Amino acid sequence: xxxxxxxxxxxxxxxxxxxxxxxxxxxxxxxxxxxxxxxxxxxxxxxxxxxxxxxxxxxxxxxxxxxxxxxxxxxxxxxxxxxxxxxxxxxxxxxxxxxxxxxxxxxxxxxxxxxxxxxxxxxxxxxxxxxxxxxxxxxxxxxxxxxxxxxxxxxxxxxxxxxxxxxxxxxxxxxxxxxxxxxxxxxxxxxxxxxxxxxxxxxxxxxxxxxxxxxxxxxxxxxxxxxxxxxxxxxxxxxxxxxxxxxxxxxxxxxxxxxxxxxxxxxxxxxxxxxxxxxxxxxxxxxxxxxxxxxxxxxxxxxxxxxxxxxxxxxxxxxxxxxxxxxxxxxxxxxxxxxxxxxxxxxxxxxxxxxxxxxxxxxxxxxxxxxxxxxxxxxxxxxxxxxxxxxx
Numbered sequence: 256x257x258x259x260x261x262x263x264x265x266x267x268x269x270x271x272x273x274x275x276x277x278x279x280x281x282x283x284x285x286x287x288x289x290x291x292x293x294x295x296x297x298x299x300x301x302x303x304x305x306x307x308x309x310x311x312x313x314x315x316x317x318x319x320x321x322x323x324x325x326x327x328x329x330x331x332x333x334x335x336x337x338x339x340x341x342x343x344x345x346x347x348x349x350x351x352x353x354x355x356x357x358x359x360x361x362x363x364x365x366x367x368x369x370x371x372x373x374x375x376x377x378x379x380x381x382x383x384x385x386x387x388x389x390x391x392x393x394x395x396x397x398x399x400x401x402x403x404x405x406x407x408x409x410x411x412x413x414x415x416x417x418x419x420x421x422x423x424x425x426x427x428x429x430x431x432x433x434x435x436x437x438x439x440x441x442x443x444x445x446x447x448x449x450x451x452x453x454x455x456x457x458x459x460x461x462x463x464x465x466x467x468x469x470x471x472x473x474x475x476x477x478x479x480x481x482x483x484x485x486x487x488x489x490x491x492x493x494x495x496x497x498x499x500x501x502x503x504x505x506x507x508x509x510x511x512x513x514x515x516x517x518x519x520x521x522x523x524x525x526x527x528x529x530x531x532x533x534x535x536x537x538x539x540x541x542x543x544x545x546x547x548x549x550x551x552x553x554x555x556x557x558x559x560x561x562x563x564x565x566x567x568x569x570x571x572x573x574x575x576x577x578x579x580x581x582x583x584x585x586x587x588x589x590x591x592x593x594x595x596x597x598x599x600x601x602x603x604x605x606x607x608x609x610x611x612x613x614x615x616x617x618x619x620x621x622x623x624x625x626x627x628x629x630x631x632x633x634x635x636x637x638x639x640x641x642x643x644x645x646x647x
Contacts, residue, residue, distance in 0.1 A: 256269050256270070256271065256304070256305030256306065256528065256531060256532045257269070257270040257531055257532065257533075257536045257537060258270065258307075259511070259512050259513065260465075260512065261337075261437070261465045261512045261513070262436060262437055262463055262464050262465025262466070262512060263436065263463045263464070263465070264380075264413075264414055264436055264437075264465060266337070268307055268308040268337060268512060268513045269305055269306045269307050269308050269513060269531070270506065270513060270514060270531045270536060271306060271308075271513070271514060271516065271527055271528060271530075271531035272306070272308035272309065272310055272339075272467065272513040272514065272515045272516075273297075273298065273301045273306050273308070273309050273310070273515075273516075273517075273518065273524070274310050274311075274469070274515040274516055274517035274518070275298075275309060275310060275311040275315060275316075275320045275323070275324050275517070276311070276312070276315045276316070276320065276517045277475075277517030277518065277519050278290070278293075278294040278297070278316060278320065278323060278517075278519070279293040279294055279297070279519050279520065280316075280519075280647075282646065285646065286317075286646060286647070287646055287647050288316070288317070288319065289316050289319055289320070289323050291323055291326070293521070294323050294327065295323070295326060295327040296521065297518060297520075297521050297524050298323075298324060298327035298328065299327055299328075299332065300521060300524060300525075301524060301528070302328065302332045302335060302336055303332075304528055305528065305532065306336075306528065307335060307336045307337055308336065308337050308339070308513050308515075309324055309328075309336055309337070309338055309339070310339045310340075310467070310469075310515050311324050311338070311339070311340045311341075312340055312341040312342075312343075312382075312384055313340065313341060313342050313343060313346055313365060313369060313384065314343065314346070314384075317647070321340055321369055321372040321373050322372040322373075324338070324373060325372050325373035325374035325375065326374070328373075328374070328375075329374055333374070333375055337379040337380070338373060338375065338378055338379050339378070339379060339380040339381075339382065339416075339437075339467075340369055340373070340378055340381065340382070341381070341382035341383070341384035341385075341418055342362065342365050342366065342369070342381070342382070342383065342384055343383075343384040343385055344383065344384075344385075344386070344390045344393065344394055344397075344399065345390075346361070346365055347359075347361045347362040347365065347397070347399065348361070348393075358397045358399075359397070359398070359399075359402045362399065362402055363402070363406075366378075366381070366406060366411060366412075370411065376410075376411075377410055377411055377412060377413060378411070378412045378413070379412075379413050379414060380412070380413065380414035380415070380416050380436060380437055380465075381403060381406065381412040381414070381415060381416070382415075382416045382417055382418050382437075382439065383399060383400075383403070383416075383417045383418075384417075384418055385418055385419070385420060386417045386418070386419050386429055387419070387420065387421050387425065388421060388422075388425045391425060391428070391429060395432075400415065400433055403415045414436035414437060414465075415433075415435060415436050416435055416436055416437035416438055416439065416465070416467075417429060417435065417438055417439070418438075418439040418440075418469070419438065419439065419440050419451060420440075420441055420450065421450065421451065422450070422451070423451050423452045423454055423455055426438075426440065426451040426455050427454075427455070427458060430455075430458055430459065430462065430464065435464050436464070436465060437464060437465035437466070437467060437512070438459055438464055438465075438466060438467070439466075439467040439468075439469055439515075440455055440456075440466070440467075440468065440469070441468075441469050441470040442456065442468045442469075442470070442471070442505060443468075443470055443471050443472065443473050443477060443501060443504065443505065444477065444500070444501055444504040444549050444552065444553055445473055445477070445553060445556055445557075446470075446473070447553065456508050456510050456511065457510065459510055460509070460510030465512040466510050466511050466512055467511075467512055467513050467514075467515060468505050468511055468513075468514045468515065469515045470515075471501055471502055471504075471505045471514050471515070471516055472498065472501050472502075472516060473501075473588075473592070473597075474597035474600075474601070475517075475594075475596070475597050476588060476591075476592035476594065476597050477497055477498070477500075477501040477592070478496075478497055478498050478501075479497060479593070479594065480497040480552075480593075481559070481591075481592065481593035483555055483559065484497070484552055484555055484556060485497070487548060487551050487552050487555060488500060488548070488552070490548070491544070491545070491548055496526075498526065498527070498530065499530050500548075500549065500552070502514065502516075502527075502530055502531070502536075503536075503540055503541060503545070504541070504549055506531075506536050506537065506538070506540050507538060507539060507540050507541045508538065509538035509539070511538075514531075556591050556592075557591075559590060559591040560587040560590060560591055561586065561587060561590045562583045562586060562587055562629060562634055562638075563627045563629060564579075564580055564583040564584070564587070564627065564629060565626075565627060566580045566584065567580075567626065568580055569624045569625060569626060570621035570622075570624055570625050570631060571621075573614075573615075573620075573621060574618065574620065575614040575615065575616055575618075576609050576610055576614060577610060577611065577612060577614050577615050577635065578605060578610035578611075579621055579631060579635070581605060581610065582602070582605070582610075582611065582612045582635060582638050582639075582642070583629075583634065583638065585598040585601055585602050585605070585638070585642055586598065586634075586637075586638040586641060586642060589641065589642070595641060595642065598642060599642050599643070599644060599645040600645045600647070602642040602643070602645065603645040603647060606643075611639065611642075611643075612635040612636070612638055612639035612642075613639055613643070615632060615635045615636075615639075617632040619631070619632050
């Protein structure tokens with residue numbers, strides 16, 4: 256296993272970090288839950304084979320992921336690894352989860368519950384989960400960072416960080432606001448100029464902040480390339496899987512501390528460990544020819560779309576709350592990557608938040624504003640039928 260420095264915190268972490276958001280599941284009635292026996296086996300195998308970084312969060316797997324990880328690491332493994340988990344700002348303000356009226360009281364109560372679930376007295380790095388443009392001002396107003404500093408002074412956590420999905424300007428604002436121990440962003444060979452972009456990687460490196468990459472496989476979408484993509488990869492003299500190409504893209508950045516990937520089977524885990532244990536799995540692992548191949552792959556993926564939505568959002572707001580560009584984006588991802596499973600899971604969360612296509616009443620107000628002249632009402636029906644059905 257290759258190891259890298261973790262920012263200013265003074266320790267090294269495995270280049271591969273095991274994400275605990277996609278643990279193996281079993282179905283019980285009309286819902287699913289973690290298959291604990293298989294999950295324990297995978298976590299313990301990872302810890303015994305060089306992986307010393309495990310990432311989870313308050314809400315993963317219906318709030319059971321932390322508990323499963325804690326159970327798996329009991330008996331001596333906890334002391335060998337780093338545990339990173341996250342608390343969303345929303346749980347600090349939700350009386351149902353916090354049980355109190357004070358945001359900071361809720362934040363502390365949630366942390367205490369997390370420590371119990373993880374069966375540990377401290378967390379190596381504790382994140383404010385999914386900081387975004389809409390929550391950043393409230394995060395500052397409620398003095399959440401100051402509360403995290405109290406947690407650190409008390410020995411409950413050792414590092415303070417944040418995770419971020421979004422555009423570069425807000426990422427930069429958050430990064431510059433505080434002397435973070437780490438930051439976590441989405442990056443992969445598709446999202447080079449989306450999400451926080453390559454500039455965010457450089458900025459974190461200059462500041463000495465540990466940088467953790469999530470979604471290097473784009474939710475698993477990059478694991479099995481469709482035929483047009485595979486054809487490009489096959490042109491290269493050295494044969495690699497889509498998984499390895501995707502990992503190498505992120506491994507190439509010297510600023511990156513560790514790369515998270517959620518694994519569902521022991522076979523996936525073993526394959527990932529093998530890739531990250533190769534002598535060449537180090538910064539600068541891509542030559543010029545390989546970079547050109549990845550650029551061609553990116554362009555080809557972006558050409559494989561069905562609905563010509565550009566995400567301009569002129570169609571919004573929908574009177575019924577449908578996130579039209581978001582729905583079309585998930586459908587296009589299914590077409591682009593040749594599999595709808597990750598898109599269906601993402602669509603489930605969109606439905607839970609009241610933004611899915613089932614809410615469309617075919618008023619067609621959006622169609623009058625669409626510069627691409629998309630038959631939105633009809634396409635929403637098509638996308639809903641293709642995306643619905645994920646159970647969790």
